[in-house]
Amino acid sequence: MFVILTYDVGEKRVNKVRKHLKKYLIWTQNSVFEGEITDGKLKKCLSELNHILNREEDSLYVYEVKSPKFITKTIYGQEKNIDELFL
Amino acid sequence: MFVILTYDVGEKRVNKVRKHLKKYLIWTQNSVFEGEITDGKLKKCLSELNHILNREEDSLYVYEVKSPKFITKTIYGQEKNIDELFL
Numbered sequence: 001m002f003v004i005l006t007y008d009v010g011e012k013r014v015n016k017v018r019k020h021l022k023k024y025l026i027w028t029q030n031s032v033f034e035g036e037i038t039d040g041k042l043k044k045c046l047s048e049l050n051h052i053l054n055r056e057e058d059s060l061y062v063y064e065v066k067s068p069k070f071i072t073k074t075i076y077g078q079e080k081n082i083d084e085l086f087l
Numbered sequence: 088m089f090v091i092l093t094y095d096v097g098e099k100r101v102n103k104v105r106k107h108l109k110k111y112l113i114w115t116q117n118s119v120f121e122g123e124i125t126d127g128k129l130k131k132c133l134s135e136l137n138h139i140l141n142r143e144e145d146s147l148y149v150y151e152v153k154s155p156k157f158i159t160k161t162i163y164g165q166e167k168n169i170d171e172l173f174l
Contacts, residue, residue: 030095060163070157076147
């Protein structure tokens with residue numbers, strides 16, 4: 001399935017969360033990751049994230065679409081690059 | 088259709104962009120808006136945004152899904168509130 005994952009986490013945890021998500025999805029912008037992922041891998045990713053996140057402060061939104069053919073993406077302005085994020 | 092809109096814009100333009108998007112969509116998190124919107128209204132929204140954004144610096148991602156039945160959303164941790172954003 002295709003997944004869009006957005007997060008809003010405390011500053012202390014941002015890098016850890018990004019590094020973790022990079023293993024499973026593609027970074028697109030600021031606090032947004034996306035990509036094709038299996039159900040099993042998504043569950044693994046989220047269960048590992050659970051140990052990093054502070055549930056009292058952080059939030060994570062996961063949008064799941066059964067197939068990428070149901071979704072279209074349009075980019076306006078600059079397309080950000082992953083290198084920029086990890087400089 | 089159902090739309091997820093994420094943005095990464097210069098600090099000077101953040102409030103203007105948020106206020107604008109609030110007219111058309113629902114704020115969910117940090118730099119993410121979502122909602123049901125017609126094709127016509129989305130075009131109007133984006134054409135107006137075009138006057139606010141700096142295309143050299145800012146980026147806007149628009150994910151369109153034909154119907155909300157194709158997408159499921161799961162929230163982990165805190166659900167953010169629009170009031171928090173505009174305090």
